[in-house]
Amino acid sequence: MPQVMEFKLPDLGEGLTEAEIVRWLVAVGDVVEVDQPVVEVETAKAMVEVPCPYGGVVTARFGEEGTELPVGAPLITVAVGAGSEPEPAAVAESSGSGNVLVGYGTDHSRPARRKRVARPAAMAAAAVAAPVAAVAAVAAPAPAAPAQASGPVPVISPLVRKLARDNGVDLRALRGSGPEGLILRADVEAALRAPAPAAQAAVTPVAAPEGATRIPLKGLRGAVAEKLSRSRREIxxxxxxxxxxxxxxxxxxxxxxxxxxxxxxxxxxxxxxxxxxxxxxxxxxxxxxxxxxxxxxxxxxxxxxxxxxxxxxxxxxxxxxxxxxxxxxxxxxxxxxxxxxxxxxxxxxxxxxxxxxxxxxxxxxxxxxxxxxxxxxxxxxxxxxxxxxxxxxxxxxxxxxxxxxxxxxxxxxxxxxxxxxxxxxxxxxxxxxxxxxxx
CATH class of the missing domain: 3.30.559.10 (Chloramphenicol acetyltransferase-like domain)
Incomplete structure (x- = not known):
């Protein structure tokens, strides 16, 4: 019986807390090998491919191209142990490279493949027979929980905690958008951009003439904008x-x-x-x-x-x-x-x-x-x-x-x-x- 393994967006390192899906490299039903790149994402630092530590059949993908995901959010699920080629779950966890940090590479003992492989009939049948409840549970991420009223506040990294402290943001007043209410850098930055409660009613969207194009300030451009603004504020x-x-x-x-x-x-x-x-x-x-x-x-x-x-x-x-x-x-x-x-x-x-x-x-x-x-x-x-x-x-x-x-x-x-x-x-x-x- 195949086991469905969930692969989440890994810790990006360097203080990065989210990434945008640029291009999927696999589809549901494709056979993937251990350490095969499955998605191309853009962080505030670089465009990189993310390798999956499991081998098997892709049973689900989470997020369309252009979607931003926080660290720890599900990326794909893989049915392992469904045939002879994919790596069984136990083996994948013990002998897979585990090097899934974005931008730091993986074990290159197996060549990365972008080509989609046609799924064998036996494997496809096994994927369909995988526990539906497990896949459904992954497909419905838990709603974000508010920050705890007492005890330590769940924050994605010390850098985010320092950002909040340096700018006088009360972490207990924030509602984290990450898994299980985890407070991300984006949550603190949103609090910094938000106007004071008394002035919120006066804030209106920027009026734009007909035919104007709006370009989201995110990814690399958003990171550059934030860094330059901070430089002007502090230096x-x-x-x-x-x-x-x-x-x-x-x-x-x-x-x-x-x-x-x-x-x-x-x-x-x-x-x-x-x-x-x-x-x-x-x-x-x-x-x-x-x-x-x-x-x-x-x-x-x-x-x-x-x-x-x-x-x-x-x-x-x-x-x-x-x-x-x-x-x-x-x-x-x-x-x-x-x-x-x-x-x-x-x-x-x-x-x-x-x-x-x-x-x-x-x-x-x-x-x-x-x-x-x-x-x-x-x-x-x-x-x-x-x-x-x-x-x-x-x-x-x-x-x-x-x-x-x-x-x-x-x-x-x-x-x-x-x-x-x-x-x-x-x-x-x-x-x-x-x-x-x-x-």
């Missing part, structure tokens, strides 16, 4: 900028690439200059702990770089950038950019940054005053490198000029440190030999 930022003659830097890059070996990008050279500058001005590689009222200087430079994709702006992170060579940095930028372009970045690729390099020059603009990538303390902006008239060695000449800007959290340093950092970066751009002194 007293300031920006300074300088024009630099990049002629010598471009000549140095051309000389490097003329030699044998992988090509080195301009971004990689700027990243190497950044890490050298941060070694001199470590206050810019820090974050502010509001709860402890402390500035936390960080030991490693995890360098984020802004990348525009079809899904919106993402900031992949190069780990331990301070210990990488320009060649290594160039390779890692290329790898992460390709993952971003194909929508395959994992949550781990998009979190943990300590400083961001924003090359907005690729859009053909000279300058910008970007918003700091919360909870970081600074961002270096790089405009386009373009031929301009420039006084060089006392003579007017055409040189390759770039505008550099530094947006920084004024809580972690003053203008002297920020200006010193930016001036050092500009000096290295104008004369790459300056960088050799710190290598």
């Amino acid at each position: 007293p930022e300031a920006t300074c900028w300088v024009d630099a003659d990049a002629t010598e830097l471009m000549a140095a890059r051309a000389a490097m690439n003329a030699a044998a070996g992988p090509k080195i990008s301009v971004l990689a050279l700027l990243a190497r200059i950044c890490t050298a500058a941060l070694a001199r001005y470590p206050e810019l590689n820090s974050t502010v702990d509001l709860a402890a009222n402390e500035i936390v200087r960080l030991p490693s430079v995890h360098l984020g770089f802004a990348a525009q994709t079809e899904r919106g702006l993402v900031v992949p992170v190069v780990r331990d950038a301070q210990s990488r060579s320009p060649e290594s940095l160039s390779a890692e930028f290329g790898r992460l950019t390709e993952l971003a372009r194909t929508g395959k970045l994992a949550p781990a690729d998009l979190t943990g940054g300590t400083f961001t390099l924003n090359n907005y020059g690729v859009f053909g603009v000279d300058g910008s005053t970007p918003i700091i990538n919360h909870p970081e303390a600074a961002m270096l902006g790089v405009g386009r490198i373009v031929d301009k008239p420039w006084v060089h060695e006392g003579q007017l000449a055409v040189r390759k000029v770039v505008q550099l800007s530094l947006t920084f959290d004024h809580r972690v340093c003053d203008g002297g440190a920020a200006g010193g950092f930016l001036r050092y970066v500009a000096d290295c751009v104008e004369s790459p030999a300056v960088l050799l002194r710190s290598l």
Whole structure:
């Protein structure tokens, strides 16, 4: 007799509490193997495929494409032990990879298959004969329960509890939308957006002219909006900028690439200059702990770089950038950019940054005053490198000029440190030999 196993949306990690179903990779009646991807979901961090830890016949799916589900909500049910190919339930639980965290991969001993497999007649009959009561019970999720009146309040993660505490939200007054009344990040954020009771009657939807299009602010775009808004609320930022003659830097890059070996990008050279500058001005590689009222200087430079994709702006992170060579940095930028372009970045690729390099020059603009990538303390902006008239060695000449800007959290340093950092970066751009002194 087959056993119906319920597979729920797993813990997404990185503080993520919900995901949107983008595309189902299996249908009811399909045969799936252990660790086969069954659904593609979009979180606030990335688009990823979710593997199922059970092998057998899919007996039910929960949620249409476009539906948002909280962590712990049912995704599919699988009848295991219905034939010789699928993994029995006991075996699936004991020897299956169990690696169902979104974005962290699974055991690749079996190749993932997207192709839908025609269900054998015997298996289909077994699936139909599976206990209807079990499937029906899964198909009707329990209604959300209100938060407990006493004792600990059920909250999805400590990050959500901290978000509520930092913003003065009473968790006991919230009704959780997660399984069994679990309070999700979305519940706290909804409470923050809600107007005061006395003013609710005056709130009306935004009037839109006929033909206007409404686009839901959710997924990656919603996460970006929330993060940028929080940055503006919390960080007293300031920006300074300088024009630099990049002629010598471009000549140095051309000389490097003329030699044998992988090509080195301009971004990689700027990243190497950044890490050298941060070694001199470590206050810019820090974050502010509001709860402890402390500035936390960080030991490693995890360098984020802004990348525009079809899904919106993402900031992949190069780990331990301070210990990488320009060649290594160039390779890692290329790898992460390709993952971003194909929508395959994992949550781990998009979190943990300590400083961001924003090359907005690729859009053909000279300058910008970007918003700091919360909870970081600074961002270096790089405009386009373009031929301009420039006084060089006392003579007017055409040189390759770039505008550099530094947006920084004024809580972690003053203008002297920020200006010193930016001036050092500009000096290295104008004369790459300056960088050799710190290598």
